[in-house]
Amino acid sequence: MPMNSNQNNFIVSPKxxxxxxxxxxxxxxxxMNYGxxxxxxxxxxxxxxxxxxxxDGCIDILFCCDEKEPYANICGTVLQPxxxxxxxxxxxGIRFLPGLTLTAKQTVMSDFVENEIPFLEVxxxxxxxxxITTSRDFNYQIQEFMKMYMVLYQKSLASDKHLDLKNFMLKRINETAGQIKVNELAEQAGYSxxxxxxxxxxEFGLPPKVFCKLMRFQYLLSNLNNFDKNIFDANLAQLSIELGYYDQSHMIRDFYELTNTTPGKYIHSLKEKEYNKRLIVL
Known part of the structure; x- marks a missing residue:
């Protein structure tokens, strides 16, 4: 569910x-705001x-703007590639911040995990x-979605009894790059x-241990996306330490589990596909 509007404190930009x-x-x-x-x-x-x-721990809403057979789904995070x-x-598409989504009747976050539900059913x-599906004007689509969404967003803030606790937990998980343990999170929040x-x-559809694992993976992706191929080998071991993996082998195993490839091959794909040229941030 959406949280408060102070989302620019959150670090993870899901990829x-x-x-x-x-x-x-x-x-x-x-x-990076309004959830x-x-x-x-x-x-x-x-x-x-x-x-x-x-x-990625996220929910997306994806509209296919096909002239004959348009469709839209609300897609929860996958747990494997x-x-x-x-x-x-x-x-x-709209990608919500990790753990967050729009409030909808008769749905909870766990309904979306590894699942796709038609937009019009929710x-x-x-x-x-x-x-949205009859337009290909990006700015217009954003504006029309936000008109609908902000009404739901404001209602959700008023009715969310766990708002402060949810904010706190997400903030600590992000600040620690997903490295915080559940007992530490509980102690800092003042609960069992x-x-x-x-x-x-x-509230988030995933156990905190699993969610933390996905956030650490997303931090790893962000770091790999910024790596220079020529210094990749020299920095991989240090990166595994910074992200709280036991060692480099542990990081590679986790990465393979969540991508079906290795960090080295992933870096090669980014270079081969010219990732940075294809991604246009407005």
Whole structure:
């Protein structure tokens, strides 16, 4: 659910790098506020029939703006890398900050984990669906979505009895790059481990230990995306220490589990696909 508007204190900017590498131009409008990480749009015009989603602890709303068969899904985080089938088309998406989503009737965060639910089953707004799927104007799509979303967002703030605790837990997880242990989180929040596990799992859809693992992975992705290939080997061991892995081998195992590739091969893919040229931050 959305939290308060002070989201620019959060550090994690969740990434789906294979979405970027699947197209020639991936446009990203950063928000980092109101529970939203960023908006994005792209044409799937390179590899055609699929993309790979990696775990990010986030919920996305993805609109396929096909002239004949438009659709939109609310997509929860995957827990392992997953091939996502799609059409060659124009897509518009909203990525929420890790653990957060819009408030909707009869849904909880756990409903979305490793799942896709049609947008209109959760948000019964046919007019918004048609406005977004019939347009390819990125700014217009953002504006129309925000008109609907901010009403739900403000209502959620007023009714969220765990707002302060949720803010605190997410802030500490982000500040520690996902390295904080559940007992430390509980102690700092002033609650029992059992209570923290219960509230966290209910509100965010994942146990805090799993969520922390995904956040550490996302920090790792961010660091790898900024690596110079020529100094990669010299820095990998140091990076594993900074991110709290037991050693370099532990980091590589975790990375492989969540991407089906190694950090070295991932770096090579970024260079080969010219990731930084395809990603256009507005």
């Amino acid at each position: 789906q790098p294979y979405f970027v590498m699947a197209t020639s131009r991936y446009y990203k409008a950063v928000v 939203i990480s960023h908006f994005y749009c792209f044409n799937n015009d390179i590899i055609g029939n699929s993309m790979i989603a990696v775990p 997953r091939v996502i089938p799609n059409k060659r088309n124009y897509y518009f 948000i019964e707004d046919q007019e918004l669906f048609e406005k 481990v059992r209570y923290i596990n219960k509230v966290f799992t209910k």
